[in-house]
Amino acid sequence: MATITDVAKKAGVSVATVSRVINNRGYLSANTKAKVQAAMDALHYQPNIAARNLHGKATHTVGVVLPDIINPFYAELFQTVEQQLFALHYQTMLCTTNGEPEKEKMYLRLMAANQVDGIISSTHNPDLADYQNPTVPTVAFDRVLSPTIPMVGSDNQAGGELIGQYVAQHQPRRCLILAGSQEDLAPLSPRIAGMRAALTAPIQVDQVALPFDQPAPVRNQLIRHQLAAHDYNAVLCTDDLTAITVCESYSDGQRPLVTGFDGSKFIRQYYPSLTTVIQPLDDLCRLAIQLLRNSMTGNAADVTTYQLPVTLHIGQKNE
Amino acid sequence: MATITDVAKKAGVSVATVSRVINNRGYLSANTKAKVQAAMDALHYQPNIAARNLHGKATHTVGVVLPDIINPFYAELFQTVEQQLFALHYQTMLCTTNGEPEKEKMYLRLMAANQVDGIISSTHNPDLADYQNPTVPTVAFDRVLSPTIPMVGSDNQAGGELIGQYVAQHQPRRCLILAGSQEDLAPLSPRIAGMRAALTAPIQVDQVALPFDQPAPVRNQLIRHQLAAHDYNAVLCTDDLTAITVCESYSDGQRPLVTGFDGSKFIRQYYPSLTTVIQPLDDLCRLAIQLLRNSMTGNAADVTTYQLPVTLHIGQKNE
DNA sequence: AAGAACAGTGTTATCGTTTACATAAATGGC
DNA sequence: GCCATTTATGTAAACGATAACACTGTTCTT
Numbered sequence: 001m002a003t004i005t006d007v008a009k010k011a012g013v014s015v016a017t018v019s020r021v022i023n024n025r026g027y028l029s030a031n032t033k034a035k036v037q038a039a040m041d042a043l044h045y046q047p048n049i050a051a052r053n054l055h056g057k058a059t060h061t062v063g064v065v066l067p068d069i070i071n072p073f074y075a076e077l078f079q080t081v082e083q084q085l086f087a088l089h090y091q092t093m094l095c096t097t098n099g100e101p102e103k104e105k106m107y108l109r110l111m112a113a114n115q116v117d118g119i120i121s122s123t124h125n126p127d128l129a130d131y132q133n134p135t136v137p138t139v140a141f142d143r144v145l146s147p148t149i150p151m152v153g154s155d156n157q158a159g160g161e162l163i164g165q166y167v168a169q170h171q172p173r174r175c176l177i178l179a180g181s182q183e184d185l186a187p188l189s190p191r192i193a194g195m196r197a198a199l200t201a202p203i204q205v206d207q208v209a210l211p212f213d214q215p216a217p218v219r220n221q222l223i224r225h226q227l228a229a230h231d232y233n234a235v236l237c238t239d240d241l242t243a244i245t246v247c248e249s250y251s252d253g254q255r256p257l258v259t260g261f262d263g264s265k266f267i268r269q270y271y272p273s274l275t276t277v278i279q280p281l282d283d284l285c286r287l288a289i290q291l292l293r294n295s296m297t298g299n300a301a302d303v304t305t306y307q308l309p310v311t312l313h314i315g316q317k318n319e
Numbered sequence: 320m321a322t323i324t325d326v327a328k329k330a331g332v333s334v335a336t337v338s339r340v341i342n343n344r345g346y347l348s349a350n351t352k353a354k355v356q357a358a359m360d361a362l363h364y365q366p367n368i369a370a371r372n373l374h375g376k377a378t379h380t381v382g383v384v385l386p387d388i389i390n391p392f393y394a395e396l397f398q399t400v401e402q403q404l405f406a407l408h409y410q411t412m413l414c415t416t417n418g419e420p421e422k423e424k425m426y427l428r429l430m431a432a433n434q435v436d437g438i439i440s441s442t443h444n445p446d447l448a449d450y451q452n453p454t455v456p457t458v459a460f461d462r463v464l465s466p467t468i469p470m471v472g473s474d475n476q477a478g479g480e481l482i483g484q485y486v487a488q489h490q491p492r493r494c495l496i497l498a499g500s501q502e503d504l505a506p507l508s509p510r511i512a513g514m515r516a517a518l519t520a521p522i523q524v525d526q527v528a529l530p531f532d533q534p535a536p537v538r539n540q541l542i543r544h545q546l547a548a549h550d551y552n553a554v555l556c557t558d559d560l561t562a563i564t565v566c567e568s569y570s571d572g573q574r575p576l577v578t579g580f581d582g583s584k585f586i587r588q589y590y591p592s593l594t595t596v597i598q599p600l601d602d603l604c605r606l607a608i609q610l611l612r613n614s615m616t617g618n619a620a621d622v623t624t625y626q627l628p629v630t631l632h633i634g635q636k637n638e
Numbered sequence: 639a640a641g642a643a644c645a646g647t648g649t650t651a652t653c654g655t656t657t658a659c660a661t662a663a664a665t666g667g668c
Numbered sequence: 669g670c671c672a673t674t675t676a677t678g679t680a681a682a683c684g685a686t687a688a689c690a691c692t693g694t695t696c697t698t
Contacts (some may be wrong), residue, residue: 001431001434001455003683003684003685004684004685004686005682005684005685013647013648014647014648015648015649015684015685015686016647016648016684017647017688019685019686019687020647021645022685023686025686025687026645027644027645027646027647028645028646029645029647030648032646032647044454045430046431046432046480047432047685048370048373048432048434048683048685049369049429049432049433049434049685050369050370050373050378050433050434050684050685051369051373051653051683051684051685051686052369052684052685052686053369053653053685054367054369054370054373054652054653054654054683054684054686055652055653055684055685055687056652056653056686057686059369068398068666069388069394069397069398070391070395070398070584070585072391074451075388075389075394076389078388079387079388079389079415081677082415083417086422091411091429092415093412094401095413096398096401096632098402103405103588109365109366110410112365113365113366113367113368114368114369115320115368115369116672116682132654135320161643174644190655194649216588230375232654241589241653245587245588245589245656247675248573248589248590248591248592265389268565269564270560270563270567272567273567289695294557313327314675322653322655322662323653323654323655324654332677332678333677333678333679333680334654334655334656334681335656335657335677335678335680336677336678338655338656338675339676339677340656344656345657345675345676345677346674346675346676346677347675347676348675348676351676351677366654366655367653367654367655368655369653369654369655370653370654370656371654371655371656371685372655372680372683373653373654373655373656373683373685374654374655374657375656375682375694376656377685383683386655409687470665534648544660584694614673
C-alpha cells in the first residue's frame, strides 16, 4: 500500500505539498497539483485513515447502536442514517447488541476505542451505566437513555390514539392490546396509553405483554393460547412483527382486525394489508444527525425530547 | 480521553510496560500487572485503535459488502458474519451499495483506506474493475466476482431442482418461473436451470425476468399483469421477496402454488406458509471467514468455488 | 523603490501505539 | 562464585498523516 511519502517522492515534492493537494488546502500551483494527482493515480494511493484519525480532531465516524438488524424497522432505520451520513461524508459503525448487555458494553468500548465522533443509540438496555456520563456526543432514538441525553422519537401516544380511534370505528366488543415486549418501557408505554385513551367503554380491553427474553416459538405459543381463549374483534399490537405473527396464527377467513406499529417501507411493501402507524424515519434520522452535529461542534443542545408526528396507514388488500 | 502515557505515569512505569500488560506479552511481575490494571481502570483507559492500526500489521477488521440490508436474507447474512467475526474479535465494516456502482467503488476505496484485513462481498455489480487485482484478501458470496477470487455459495442448481420436483408433484398444467432480477446472473441462472430440469413435459413453463432497476410499484405492476394474463397453476420465484409479492397480488382463495428461494429465518418465522429453499447461512459464513483467514495468513487458497447443500422447506399454514 | 501582502513549497513535531533493542537484576548449573 | 539464562523493565524508533512554522519568490501598494 503506497504512502504519502511514496507519492511525494514520485511527484518530486514534499509530503506537505501532497497533503495540501489531498485536502485542497493552502496555495498550490496548477502544475504541482497535476503532478501530485498523477503520482497518486499511478500508485493507486489511498490516504491511511488510521494515520489521519491519530493526528487528532475528528474521525468522521458515527456509531449506530441497534438491538438487531433483522427487524425491518431497524434495518430501514439503519439504511436511512447510513445514507444520510454517507452523503455528509461520515462513516457509520453499526453495533448490534442482540439484546445482550455484555455485547452492548463491548461495543460501547469499541466505539470509544475507535474515537467515534458521535453515537446514535436505540437500545433495549436503557439503564446501562456507560451512557451516564457520555464522553462522546450521543442521541437516543425512541428510548430514554439518560436524563442528560437528548432523544428523538415519534409521537407514540398520538400514534396509539390514531390506531385506537381506527379500531373504535369498527365498534368492537372486546379487543386485545398485545405488547411485543416489556410494556412499561418506552416507547411501548405511550403507545398503549394512546390506544387505551381511544378505546372507551363499552369496549372491553385486555392487555398482554410477551416476555421479550423468550425464543420465538414460545412467544408464538403464548399468542396462540391467548387468542384461542377469547373471542377478540380486534388485536392491537405495539409493533408490526407482533402483528404479523398474530395474522399468521389465524386462518384467513376468521381473522379479526389486527393492527401494528412502526410502518417500515418493508412492511408497507410486503404486508400492505396491515393497518399500522408510520414513523417518519427520514425526518427522525435527519433530526438525530442534526442534533449530533450540533453537539459535536460544541453547540450543546439544551437537553430535550423531540416527538415527531406520525401517520396512520390503513391496510388494504390488493392495493 | 486518557492515553497510554497517562496510564504509565499514574502507574509509575514506562509505556512499554503498560503496552505489555494490555497485550499480555513478555515478562511481567504480578505487582506491576496489578498497578497498571488499577491505573487503567481508574482512568477508564481505552487503547486508541487508530494508533494501533497505524503501527502496522492487522487491523482486525473485515469489510462486508452487500446490496442492501432491508432484504431479510442479507440482514441475516450480515447478522451471521457479524456474530461469528465478533466472537473471533474482529470488527465488521458494513458497506451497503444500494445497487449503485459508484457507491460500491467509494466503499471499496474506504475499505482500503481503513486497511481492512479482508473483504466478504455479495454485490450486484460483479464486473467492477476494482475487484480484478485484489490487494486485500477477498471472498465472494454467492457471486462470481473474478476468476481469482474464491467463492462460497449454495448449490443453487440442486435447490432449483428441489423446488421444481416439489412443484412437479402437484402436476401443474402451466407454470411461471419469475426471476427477481437479471436472470442470466449468478446465482439466479443455476436456480432456474434446476427448476427447468425438474419441470419436464407436458408441463408448460413460462419465464419472465423483472427489471432490477425499476422501482417496486412498476415491478409489482408487471407481476400483476403477467399473472392476470395467464392461468398459472404454480409460480416459481427465484427469491422469497418476489414470492411474497406474488402472494400478495392474489386474493386468498384462488392463489396458485407459489415458491421462493433463500429461506431466511425471518421468512420462516413470518411466512411459514411459503415453500422455499433454505440456504445454510451459518455454514456459508463460517466457510467464508475460514477462507478469508487462510488467505490473510498467507495460506493462499487454491482459487475454488464452494457449493454447500441446501434444504427444501415445505410451507405449512398454521404450523 | 521599499515594504507589505500573497503564492508556493519544504522541514519537522506531533498524534498513541507497538516493538526491537538495551539494560539490569535474579536465578541456576557446574 | 562465575557465566548463561531467565525475568523484568525502560528507551526510542517506527507507523502515515497533518499542520505549525519557516523560507523564498512574486506581486501589489503608495
